[in-house]
Amino acid sequence: MVLSISKYSRNFIQLVLLSFLFSCGNGDEKTDVRETDLLSQRAAFEIASVPLPVVSGDSILFSASVADSSLKFDSIVVKIDDQRILVWKEKPGSLLWPSANMGMGKHVFRLAGFYKGNENGSGSMIFSIASNIIPEEFGFEVVKTMAHNPSSFTQGLEWQSDKLFEGTGLNGKSFVMQINPSNGDALKKVNLDKEFFGEGITILNNKLYQLTWQSHKGFVYSLPELKLESEFGYPTEGWGICNLKGNLVMSDGSDKLYFLNSKDFHLDKTIEVWDQKYPVSELNELEAVEGVVYANKYQTDTIVKIDPANGKVLAYINLAGLLKKEDRLGNEDVLNGIAWNPSDKLFYLTGKNWPKMFAVRFIRKKAS
Numbered sequence: 001m002v003l004s005i006s007k008y009s010r011n012f013i014q015l016v017l018l019s020f021l022f023s024c025g026n027g028d029e030k031t032d033v034r035e036t037d038l039l040s041q042r043a044a045f046e047i048a049s050v051p052l053p054v055v056s057g058d059s060i061l062f063s064a065s066v067a068d069s070s071l072k073f074d075s076i077v078v079k080i081d082d083q084r085i086l087v088w089k090e091k092p093g094s095l096l097w098p099s100a101n102m103g104m105g106k107h108v109f110r111l112a113g114f115y116k117g118n119e120n121g122s123g124s125m126i127f128s129i130a131s132n133i134i135p136e137e138f139g140f141e142v143v144k145t146m147a148h149n150p151s152s153f154t155q156g157l158e159w160q161s162d163k164l165f166e167g168t169g170l171n172g173k174s175f176v177m178q179i180n181p182s183n184g185d186a187l188k189k190v191n192l193d194k195e196f197f198g199e200g201i202t203i204l205n206n207k208l209y210q211l212t213w214q215s216h217k218g219f220v221y222s223l224p225e226l227k228l229e230s231e232f233g234y235p236t237e238g239w240g241i242c243n244l245k246g247n248l249v250m251s252d253g254s255d256k257l258y259f260l261n262s263k264d265f266h267l268d269k270t271i272e273v274w275d276q277k278y279p280v281s282e283l284n285e286l287e288a289v290e291g292v293v294y295a296n297k298y299q300t301d302t303i304v305k306i307d308p309a310n311g312k313v314l315a316y317i318n319l320a321g322l323l324k325k326e327d328r329l330g331n332e333d334v335l336n337g338i339a340w341n342p343s344d345k346l347f348y349l350t351g352k353n354w355p356k357m358f359a360v361r362f363i364r365k366k367a368s
């Protein structure tokens, strides 16, 4: 619980910073007022609370009143996130807003009051949207068991046609490899410099992208030769990566997925992942399969199936017992490799320092 509270406050700070950046670049009416100024102004409005969280699909009734009766307004601009929704004349009112097309997680309802052209009061409220989908529950069936190199601290796993690639972590032990699927031996291997802690990998248009943990730097390799070609930067930590519709999709250990343009690596969009009650944090290794994203939750035996359009959890897959107790080698040997093989339609799963890799089919649990 302590973790989730600190994550909440971290998300809030990120949100405020993000809003600040957006407001700086917005030439809208008087939005050259900096967000920090806006938040430090007198709270001119009282905004009625909404359900915590709002259930996706429900309409949200926003209503506000004047808290500071000494202020007069010509107009009150209503925004949700950065979008200007409407303008109330002289007095605040109410707004019934549909949530169906909004992404999961945090949003901001914001009011800015103006009098004779000057902004003279503000108010804002953060609210969250949770999924309206009951996640399906899956177990698994092992179809094939293979050897995996137990010295590989697995951070990313991905098939390209019949070739399997693995990225590993730890400083001085970080590699990107093409491996023999039957025993985990490296067929091709590139070492990362000691300063880098390797993370997830993904393959798009014959290029392999590899993240690093805290260096804000990724590497691009050309295939099939697995030759370092270029580097790219990103502001977050790097955890897992996959690709979807030509975009790179990254995790950073939070409840967010970041969609990066693969040409210039700019951030196209961010989604937050939620089930019906809570954000799903610690998202790690990723795999995109037939338009949806699978993510393992760090230090658990759970893989989460996510709708990338909105961040809703579609299913939870429970992989407890996949690696038997007698095969476990230490504390850090957590599930951390997910690679979908389209030719046999199986998930290939392994973990950090696991001696085995498994080809697995997910089996839907019967409703009890």
Ligand SMILES: [Ca+2]
Binding pocket: 156, 157, 158, 201, 241, 242, 285, 286, 287, 337, 338, 339
């Ligand atoms: Ca993967």
